[in-house]
Amino acid sequence: MTLHEGRTYAVTGADSGIGALTAQTLQDRGARVLRCGLGPKMDVRADLTEESGRDLLVQELSRRAPGGIDGLALVAGIGSASIDTIRLNYFGTLAVLAGLRPLLRRKEQPRVVVVSSAASLSAGDEDVIAACLRGDEAAAIAAAERAISSGRGGELYRSSKIALNRWVRQSATAEEWAGTGVVLNVVAPGVVEADTGRETMPSGSEEIKVLRTALPQTLGFPGPVQAVADAIAWMVSEQNSFMAGQIVFVDGGADASLRSDRPYREGVRYGPVAMGRMLYWSLRAKVQIKGKTKPGR
Numbered sequence: 001m002t003l004h005e006g007r008t009y010a011v012t013g014a015d016s017g018i019g020a021l022t023a024q025t026l027q028d029r030g031a032r033v034l035r036c037g038l039g040p041k042m043d044v045r046a047d048l049t050e051e052s053g054r055d056l057l058v059q060e061l062s063r064r065a066p067g068g069i070d071g072l073a074l075v076a077g078i079g080s081a082s083i084d085t086i087r088l089n090y091f092g093t094l095a096v097l098a099g100l101r102p103l104l105r106r107k108e109q110p111r112v113v114v115v116s117s118a119a120s121l122s123a124g125d126e127d128v129i130a131a132c133l134r135g136d137e138a139a140a141i142a143a144a145e146r147a148i149s150s151g152r153g154g155e156l157y158r159s160s161k162i163a164l165n166r167w168v169r170q171s172a173t174a175e176e177w178a179g180t181g182v183v184l185n186v187v188a189p190g191v192v193e194a195d196t197g198r199e200t201m202p203s204g205s206e207e208i209k210v211l212r213t214a215l216p217q218t219l220g221f222p223g224p225v226q227a228v229a230d231a232i233a234w235m236v237s238e239q240n241s242f243m244a245g246q247i248v249f250v251d252g253g254a255d256a257s258l259r260s261d262r263p264y265r266e267g268v269r270y271g272p273v274a275m276g277r278m279l280y281w282s283l284r285a286k287v288q289i290k291g292k293t294k295p296g297r
Helices: 017-028 051-064 083-105 126-134 137-149 153-171 195-200 205-214 225-235 254-259 272-292
Strands: 008-012 032-037 071-074 111-115 183-189 247-250
Touching: 008 017, 008 083, 017 032, 017 071, 017 225, 032 051, 051 083, 071 083, 083 111, 083 126, 083 137, 083 153, 111 225, 126 137, 126 153, 137 153, 153 183, 153 247, 183 225, 225 247
Parallel strands: 008 032, 008 071, 071 111, 111 183, 183 247
Antiparallel strands: none
């Protein structure tokens, strides 16, 4: 039996690029795959920039997989300097995730992978990010429109991905996700040879040099899209049983090159409640040890 045999997955953004290859990889490895996108060959055709499209996708997957889905790869996304980038990348992704939670809970080993980007290593628009994290789509769109009008529309893509990363870090260990066995993580690809990547790749050599500097991928530029699909495929499998809320950069070394050890220079600083609990249980443990070693016992 192969790693994915007997499991049912849904993949958004399955029309092309990372989504298409992820869907094919899972199918080739024994899974049943429900492809979601806009093209005529998709199992479910839905526009996730619109609330009606989000609802349609959830309804159709519920109809096609009434017994539940074992895994969900949320790949759909665009990088244009438009408000649809926020609508699709952040709000469309999370609406689908919330809507499919009941289907995920029907399975014993449910897994979710949200696809972000190594572009999230750069700073984004704080107003857009804050509105996203509040769940206020209207405010996020208004902030995005302000960014576009001021010539900063290029920040919207990475802002949407930063918001996704932060949401997953905040939510993955909550009761409704890890607390009920739904494993939720992020894959953040670098620049890869996906169809969609080629469409958005700069055409001039100088622009490419800028991108290489922004994302220094030591293992190659652009990287192989199959490496990203393989990472997603493993993370939606049953083997991924003890990892939650992680942002896995499949970026040829860009994250390590840019941030080195900075994320790990400071240890965790516990709050007073956690410190109080640890002190209490430490004292209880010492009392128990003394009781066990008391002479005559």
